[in-house]
Amino acid sequence: MIIVLKRHASETDIATVSDLVCSLRYQPRIIRGVEQTVIACIGDELSNRSLTVLQDLPAVEAVFPVQKKFKLVSRDYHPSDSVVNVQGALIGGGNMQIIAGPCAIEGYDQFRSAVQDLTRCGIKIIRAMPFKPRTSPYDFQGLKLDGVKIMREIKKEFEVAMVSEVPGPAQIEILRDVTDMFQIGARNAQNYDLLEHLAHAGKPVLLKRGMASTIEEWLTAAEYLIVNGCSQVVLCERGLRSFDKTTRNLLDIGAVAVARQLSHLPVMVDPSHAAGSRSLVAALSRAGLAAGADGLIVEAHPDPVNAFSDAAQQLDSSSFGDFLKGLEPWMTLARAERAADR
Ligand code: PEP
Ligand code: MN
Secondary structure: OEEEEOOOOOHHHHHHHHHHHHHOOOEEEEEEOOOOEEEEEEOOOOOOOOHHHHHHOOOEEEEEOOOOOOOOOEOOOOOOOOOEEEOOEEEEOOEOEEEEEOOOOOOHHHHHHHHHHHHHOOOOEEEOOOOOOOOOOOOOOOOOHHHHHHHHHHHHHHOOEEEEEOOOOHHHHHHHOOOOEEEEOHHHOOOHHHHHHHHOOOOOEEEEOOOOOOHHHHHHHHHHHHHOOOOOEEEEEOOEOOOOOOOOOEOOHHHHHHHHHHEOOOEEEOHHHHHOOHHHHHHHHHHHHHHOOOEEEEEEEOOHHHOOOOOOOOEEHHHHHHHHHHHHHHHHHHHHHHHHHO
C-alpha cells in the first residue's frame, strides 16, 4: 500500500505513521518528495490487515492499495487463458460455446422439444433450470424437484451437457449428479456463503455478474470460488440495472473487454437477460462476440410467447439454426481474433 502524507507532515508525523505501519506488519519505505512525503508499505495486502485504517490520521492525505483483491483470478497470476471443460465442451482459450435453452423447465414436452431443436443445431450445453429464483414470490418459481426429474430423463435421452442455476446451498446436492455446470445467477452474485459451498461441489461454475456489481466485485466473487477450490469458473456479463428501461438491463460491453484483460477466466455474454426483447438478442450477441466474449448463453423456447417466464426475450428454439447462421461471420472473426491473441 502507498501512504501519501500531507504537505505539512513533520518528522514526528512521519515517525508516528511509520511505527503504525510496522505494528500492522508492513515494512515502511520513506520517499521524501519536493513537496510531500510518501510511505511505500511492503507486505502482503491480502493476508495482512488493510492500512486504510490509517486514512483518518491528521498527517495522512490518502492511502492507496496496490494489490488487487482478486489474485487467483487475475492475469498477473495466470497469464494464459484458462479453459473450462463442461463434459467435453470447452470454453475459453480460443474455444467458443453457445449455451442455449429455455428460461425454465416448464414440463417434459416443452423441455424435450427445446433440447431436441437445440441439439439438432449442434448446441453442446443446454440451459436446464428447474429452480427459478424470481424477484417476485408470485412469479413462476420453477418445477423444482419435478423439474430435476424431467432434466434427468432428457439428459439420458440426449446425452447433452446441462447448466443449472443453484439458488442456495440446499440445492447443490439435489443438482450435483444431474447438472454439468452450476450457474450463480445475478441475484446471488455476491452470496459468499453459497459461493464457498459451491466451490466444494467439484463442477464448473458460470458466474453471472450482479445487476449492480462493479467489475472488481464480480472478479472478487470469482476469487471466492477459486480460493475455495473451484478452478473451473466462467464469468458471465448479463447487463446492469440502469436508468433506461428501453432494454431490460444495460449490457456492459466494456466489462467484457476489461474482464478479459484483467482475468484469465473465460467470459460469456447473456444477451437475453440484457435485451429483455427477442428482437435485440442477435445484435447484443454480435456485440458480445466482438468485445471478446468466449461464447453466449441464450434463452430459447419451443413456444416463447406462452413461456411461463421471460416470454418476451426467448428465441424460438425451432428457428435457432437461423440465429446461429446469422452469427457465423462473427463467430469466425472471434475465433480468428482469439487465435491471434494467443
Ligand atoms: C437466468 O439465467 O435464468 C437468470 C435468471 O439470469 P440472471 O440471473 O442473469 O437474471
Ligand atoms: Mn430468464
